[in-house]
Amino acid sequence: MMDDETIAQRGAGTPRPVLRRIGPDDDRQMREWLIEKILPLERAYLAHEEPWRQSGFSGTREGWDACRRPVAECLHRGGAFLDIGCANGYLLESVIGWKRAEGMAIEPFGLEAGHKLADRARRRLPQFADNIRSGNAWDWAPPRRYDFVRTELAYVPPVLRKRYLGRLIDEFLAPGGSLLVAEYRSRNQPYRVPWCDVALRRWGFVVTLVRSGLWEGRELTRVAVVEKGDGGIAIAAESANHFSEGASRKTILPISSP
Numbered sequence: 001m002m003d004d005e006t007i008a009q010r011g012a013g014t015p016r017p018v019l020r021r022i023g024p025d026d027d028r029q030m031r032e033w034l035i036e037k038i039l040p041l042e043r044a045y046l047a048h049e050e051p052w053r054q055s056g057f058s059g060t061r062e063g064w065d066a067c068r069r070p071v072a073e074c075l076h077r078g079g080a081f082l083d084i085g086c087a088n089g090y091l092l093e094s095v096i097g098w099k100r101a102e103g104m105a106i107e108p109f110g111l112e113a114g115h116k117l118a119d120r121a122r123r124r125l126p127q128f129a130d131n132i133r134s135g136n137a138w139d140w141a142p143p144r145r146y147d148f149v150r151t152e153l154a155y156v157p158p159v160l161r162k163r164y165l166g167r168l169i170d171e172f173l174a175p176g177g178s179l180l181v182a183e184y185r186s187r188n189q190p191y192r193v194p195w196c197d198v199a200l201r202r203w204g205f206v207v208t209l210v211r212s213g214l215w216e217g218r219e220l221t222r223v224a225v226v227e228k229g230d231g232g233i234a235i236a237a238e239s240a241n242h243f244s245e246g247a248s249r250k251t252i253l254p255i256s257s258p
């Protein structure tokens with residue numbers, strides 16, 4: 001795995017923010033995060049029958065559609081789509097169907113920390129079973145590159161998030177590919193906590209598209225897109241408070257790095 005300075009220096013040739021170096025504690029923090037926050041999800045998801053609940057969505061099928069279609073809206077063409085944290089594969093199945101209805105062919109790939117969930121995903125998508133792997137996204141070595149990669153910040157501890165995203169862009173995405181950073185909220189979460197796109201800009205990534213999912217009048221999903229471009233990572237020279245949260249929504253912004 002590359003360190004942050006290497007990642008930050010790649011790409012567009014503009015001055016880059018210097019990112020934090022890998023610390024000796026990082027792998028330990030990741031292990032603890034996985035044990036405390038991530039692995040317990042599997043049992044909770046599999047306690048339910050409905051496929052959307054086995055993917056962590058606690059609502060109705062209609063709510064699922066409203067809160068997950070924004071992911072599909074960020075796929076502007078067909079191609080290889082890796083869903084990191086694919087759970088039982090229901091998002092992959094949904095995205096394939098939604099995009100097929102628009103005439104786009106999505107080749108699905110999944111990575112999931114929970115072995116039983118990964119098994120469910122393989123059974124849900126038997127024709128793509130070989131594309132679905134078990135592993136921790138933090139240190140998983142991708143066997144190929146993908147046109148689209150979806151993740152969530154919550155998959156790694158806060159101090160590792162910026163570097164995690166840099167590695168996804170650098171090592172998982174094909175040239176010209178897009179990283180989709182999704183954030184899902186419940187109705188009980190406080191309104192004022194900043195969404196994922198705010199964190200991305202603060203870290204210096206150039207967010208090119210933001211999509212929201214509303215259910216019963218409240219925004220419960222946000223998906224922020226960072227494009228790799230052909231020249232490397234889309235990361236701004238100045239970290240990014242030049243776009244206000246409101247102004248960026250549903251707006252395509254130019255990548256400032258060539």
Ligand SMILES: C[S@@+](CC[C@H](N)C(=O)[O-])C[C@H]1O[C@@H](n2cnc3c(N)ncnc32)[C@H](O)[C@@H]1O
Nearest residue numbers: 038055056085086087091112113135136137155
């Ligand atoms: C909310 S579900 C997402 C399901 C579906 N992809 C979606 O977007 O609706 C999150 C899933 O991510 C998995 N996950 C969390 N952290 C992970 C990590 N570091 N590596 C691999 N999978 C992870 C969890 O086990 C869980 O099944």
